[in-house]
Structure formats: structure tokens, C-alpha cells
Amino acid sequence: HPSFRFSVTMMHSSLQMLTKFVSTSKQWTDTLPSYQKLLALFSVLICGRYTTLKLHRKIHNYPPGPIGLPFVGYLFYFKPKSMSFWFGLQYGPVSMFYMFQRPLVMVHDAKLFHTALKANTSRDIPMDISPHMPSFTQLNGTACYQRRQIIHSTFSLIFSSDYLDVIMSELLSKSTFPELDRQCALVSDDKTATYYFCRDDLKWLGFAFLYGVLYGVEKPVPSKFDTDYQYFMHLDHVKFVRLMRATIAMTFPWPLRTYGVDRVNMGGPSRAIIEYIQKWEKETRAVGQTRSNETYFGRILPFIAKGDISYEMACSDVHTLTAAGLHVTMASLELALYLAAKFPAVQERVSRELDAHFAKYKAFPTKRMNELHVFRAFVYESLRFGHPVDLTVVRVVTENNVKIGGYDIPKDALLYGATRDIQWNERYFAKPTEFYVEHFLDANGKFKKHENFVMFGTGKRNCIGQAFAIKEMFAVLSALLQRYRFSVPAKEQDSWSIPQSFFKSKVPIAPLIIQLRSCK
Numbered sequence: 001h002p003s004f005r006f007s008v009t010m011m012h013s014s015l016q017m018l019t020k021f022v023s024t025s026k027q028w029t030d031t032l033p034s035y036q037k038l039l040a041l042f043s044v045l046i047c048g049r050y051t052t053l054k055l056h057r058k059i060h061n062y063p064p065g066p067i068g069l070p071f072v073g074y075l076f077y078f079k080p081k082s083m084s085f086w087f088g089l090q091y092g093p094v095s096m097f098y099m100f101q102r103p104l105v106m107v108h109d110a111k112l113f114h115t116a117l118k119a120n121t122s123r124d125i126p127m128d129i130s131p132h133m134p135s136f137t138q139l140n141g142t143a144c145y146q147r148r149q150i151i152h153s154t155f156s157l158i159f160s161s162d163y164l165d166v167i168m169s170e171l172l173s174k175s176t177f178p179e180l181d182r183q184c185a186l187v188s189d190d191k192t193a194t195y196y197f198c199r200d201d202l203k204w205l206g207f208a209f210l211y212g213v214l215y216g217v218e219k220p221v222p223s224k225f226d227t228d229y230q231y232f233m234h235l236d237h238v239k240f241v242r243l244m245r246a247t248i249a250m251t252f253p254w255p256l257r258t259y260g261v262d263r264v265n266m267g268g269p270s271r272a273i274i275e276y277i278q279k280w281e282k283e284t285r286a287v288g289q290t291r292s293n294e295t296y297f298g299r300i301l302p303f304i305a306k307g308d309i310s311y312e313m314a315c316s317d318v319h320t321l322t323a324a325g326l327h328v329t330m331a332s333l334e335l336a337l338y339l340a341a342k343f344p345a346v347q348e349r350v351s352r353e354l355d356a357h358f359a360k361y362k363a364f365p366t367k368r369m370n371e372l373h374v375f376r377a378f379v380y381e382s383l384r385f386g387h388p389v390d391l392t393v394v395r396v397v398t399e400n401n402v403k404i405g406g407y408d409i410p411k412d413a414l415l416y417g418a419t420r421d422i423q424w425n426e427r428y429f430a431k432p433t434e435f436y437v438e439h440f441l442d443a444n445g446k447f448k449k450h451e452n453f454v455m456f457g458t459g460k461r462n463c464i465g466q467a468f469a470i471k472e473m474f475a476v477l478s479a480l481l482q483r484y485r486f487s488v489p490a491k492e493q494d495s496w497s498i499p500q501s502f503f504k505s506k507v508p509i510a511p512l513i514i515q516l517r518s519c520k
Contacts, residue, residue: 053098063096063105063407073098088421094405096413103413106391107404108421110428110452116404117395117417118459148464150309151317154299155468158213163294164366167212168475171205180484184516199334199509200224203233206330209472214277214296214318215284232276236326239269270319277315277322321465328389329469336382336477338498341486341512343435350378351517354482364478366471372478373447377440379473383455384423385435386498392417392457419455428452485515 050067065087068074074097087095088108096105107113171177204224211221222229281297292298303309340347353374361368395415402409424432429439442448456466488496489511496510
């Protein structure tokens with residue numbers, strides 16, 4: 001048949017052209033130097049990977065995103081603070097990229113964020129963080145739900161009493177605040193002196209508050225010069241940095257994944273931290289405090305007695321909560337003070353409300369915090385605007401055929417919520433790039449929650465310590481902002497800037513001047 005003969009002729013001609021091209025290419029490549037051959041091979045690999053992954057995404061309906069380099073993917077460009085925002089603009093509500101051969105999915109849309117994280121299709125990333133006993137973050141299903149319920153119940157009992165007020169009263173009278181008052185008095189006597197509020201003071205204050213909640217304050221809290229406190233903070237810092245490295249190591253291909261996580265060595269500092277937790281708990285229990293049953297360990301003892309949780313499990317959970325309490329919450333407190341200094345008009349507005357509240361109650365009772373509308377709006381806006389955390393805690397997709405925004409998500413992909421992208425989006429907030437406390441105030445000036453405030457995640461596996469973190473920020477910031485004025489040093493007005501990230505091994509300190517409100 002003529003058409004058949006034509007097809008055979010075309011195939012024959014194509015094979016001849018291909019044979020001639022290969023022969024000519026071989027002769028041409030033989031004349032090239034070795035380094036140019038390597039460059040040519042590398043270019044072919046890149047083009048091949050790019051084409052293959054483009055087709056792979058299209059065939060499997062995966063979300064759009066950058067391809068990255070061969071073998072390592074997007075590893076060298078992984079910068080959460082900038083890439084999460086840029087990916088949202090470039091690729092839409094859902095994006096995906098590769099770290100080595102493992103896909104990472106970012107959700108940039110608030111509605112999809114809630115839908116994706118509320119579904120039971122993902123779990124916490126499995127890492128051996130607590131070598132003695134798995135914490136609640138390493139469990140799944142019913143076991144995880146039961147452990148989280150115990151922790152929620154324990155915190156609820158603490159919040160329903162006046163115990164947080166007792167802790168702040170002790171701190172106000174015996175520890176950090178008298179020292180700050182003394183420093184401020186020295187500044188007021190010497191008009192040329194300045195006192196910079198140090199990060200170490202704020203860290204110790206956060207540690208003291210957490211120590212009081214866990215163990216009680218009738219036994220003196222270790223001072224910031226105590227060797228146990230300093231070594232504990234060193235261990236916690238080392239463990240937190242290793243946790244960040246282990247999270248990256250989980251993207252390695254097998255068997256490098258297992259080797260990489262083992263090399264990070266989470267076990268050493270974790271074991272030492274749990275030993276400190278048990279040591280301090282036993283010491284405070286031996287003292288026989290009058291309100292020992294109101295501490296975290298005191299509240300959880302009935303659950304231990306019933307067999308719902310073991311003592312070792314409780315210590316492991318405290319170990320996990322301590323990491324978040326000392327790092328994320330302290331970063332959030334420091335960020336709030338920086339923003340108060342940067343926006344003095346807002347700081348004075350908050351201070352006036354706190355003064356009126358203090359004049360009425362002579363303190364800042366936890367149960368009366370709902371009367372402080374501008375102050376609470378300031379705290380939430382500092383978290384939204386400052387976004388100390390750019391991404392939610394990583395989740396691992398556990399099922400096939402999971403859909404987010406119309407795209408199919410591969411099993412074992414790492415799932416993040418791009419909190420900064422959502423909280424800086426003009427679709428959800430009136431002035432996303434400005435520090436604007438009215439985002440959390442209604443037309444009558446009353447505090448309102450915002451459904452698109454997603455820093456703590458959402459769903460059953462959201463941040464379990466968010467209620468405690470907010471209570472701690474309320475307690476510490478109300479006392480600090482009512483008692484002291486924070487400002488930027490005059491000689492550093494031009495160069496002063498807030499640190500871009502609090503999750504590095506070394507975070508720069510922006511100097512602040514602290515003055516007693518009574519000091520003129």
C-alpha cells in the first residue's frame with residue numbers, strides 16, 4: 001500500500017539521520033577536552049532530570065514548583081523565610097519541591113491549610129528525639145490522642161486555678177524584676193548611662209516561669225548564674241540545633257537518611273535533659289511544698305496512679321514541651337519587646353490600658369486577662385507581623401491519593417503550612433505588611449480572634465502548648481510593659497533592626513534601653 005511504503009521510507013530515513021548524527025557527535029566529542037565532556041554530560045543530566053520531572057508532575061497531577069539540581073534537589077536554596085513567600089506568589093496556593101529525592105509540599109492558602117492539616121492523612125515526622133521513651137509527637141492514632149488528652153487536661157487544671165498568678169508574684173518579688181529595678185535606678189541616677197535589656201535575662205525569666213509551672217516556686221528557682229541552669233540551657237540549645245539538622249536529614253535518600261539522623265546524635269543531650277527534669281522534680285517533691293499538687297507534675301500524678309501514663313512518659317513529654325517553651329516562646333517574647341520599642345505609640349497605648357487594669361486589680365490576674373483588649377491584640381499582632389516561625393511543624397503524608405487544592409500529594413511527602421505567606425496576605429488581613437493591632441480588634445475596640453491566624457497550626461495535631469505559650473506571653477509581657485519602657489538607643493536608630501530569624505546557632509542581639517516607668 002502506498003501509505004505503508006511511505007511510512008517505511010520515512011522510518012528508514014529517520015534511522016539513517018539518527019545514525020549519522022550519533023556518528024558525527026562521537027567524532028565531535030572525541031575532539032573535546034575532558035572537562036568539556038564532563039560539562040556536556042552534566043548538562044544532559046540536568047536537561048533530562050528537568051524534562052523527566054516536568055512530565056512526572058504532569059502525569060501524576062503533582063503541585064507545581066521548582067525542579068532543583070540533580071540528586072540534591074532544592075537543598076542549597078532552602079530558605080524558609082524567603083522561599084515560602086516567593087513560592088506562594090510564583091506557583092499559587094500549593095507548591096512542591098524536592099530535597100534530594102523526597103518531595104516537600106507547602107500550602108499557602110488559609111482554607112486549604114485548615115483542610116489539609118485537619119484531615120487524618122498526615123502524622124508527625126518520626127525521629128528518635130526522646131531515647132528513653134517516645135513523647136506524644138512520635139505516636140500516632142489512639143495512643144497519640146490519649147497522650148495529648150492527658151496533657152490538655154493537666155494544663156486545663158493549671159489554667160483554671162490561680163497558680164500562674166502565684167508564680168508571677170514570686171518572680172516579681174524575689175527574682176528578675178528586683179534586679180531590673182536596681183539597674184534602672186542606676187540609670188536614673190546617671191543620666192549618661194544606658195541599660196540594655198539582655199537576651200539572657202529574658203531567657204532566664206522564661207525558664208523561671210516554666211520551672212514554676214512544672215515544679216513549683218517554693219523551692220528557689222536556679223539563678224541565671226547557677227551551673228545547673230547554664231548547663232541545662234546549653235544542652236537545650238545543642239538539642240534544638242540538632243533537631244533542625246535532623247529535620248533536614250530526614251529528607252536524605254535511604255540509607256543516607258538513617259546515617260544522617262544517627263550522626264546528628266539527638267540522644268546525648270536528650271538523655272541529659274531528661275535527667276535534669278527528673279532531678280528537679282524529685283528535689284521539689286522532697287521539699288514538701290504546700291501547693292505541690294498544683295504544679296504540672298502534681299496535676300499529672302493522678303493519671304500516673306491510674307496507669308494512663310508512666311512517670312518516664314510524663315518526663316519525656318515535658319522534655320518536648322520544654323524545647324518549644326524555651327525556644328519558640330522566648331523568641332516570641334523577645335520579638336514582642338523589639339516591636340514595642342520600634343512602635344512607641346503602640347507601646348504607650350498598651351501601657352495605658354495596663355496601668356488602668358493594674359490600678360483596678362493591683363495585679364494582672366490570669367482570669368481577668370480577657371478585659372485587656374489592646375494588650376491581647378498587641379500580643380497576637382506581634383506573632384502575626386513578626387512571624388517567629390515561618391512554617392508549621394512538618395508532617396508526613398501517610399496515605400496515597402491525598403488531594404490538596406486539586407493536586408495529588410505523594411505518600412511520604414513532607415507537608416508544611418506556610419504561615420508567613422498566609423499571615424502576610426492582603427486577602428486575609430487589611431494591612432498585612434504593617435504592624436496594625438486593629439487586625440485583632442473589632443469595630444468597638446474589643447479583642448477578636450482571627451481565623452487566619454495560623455502560627456500554631458490547626459487540626460488535631462496543632463501545637464499542644466499554644467494555650468500555655470499564650471498564657472506565658474500574657475503574664476510576662478503584661479508585667480514588663482506596665483513596669484518598664486523599652487526604646488531603641490538614639491545612636492543606633494539608623495542601623496537598628498530586628499533579627500530575621502531566631503532559629504540559628506547564633507542570633508544577633510538588637511540592643512534595647514529599658515527604663516522604669518517612674519524614671520523620667
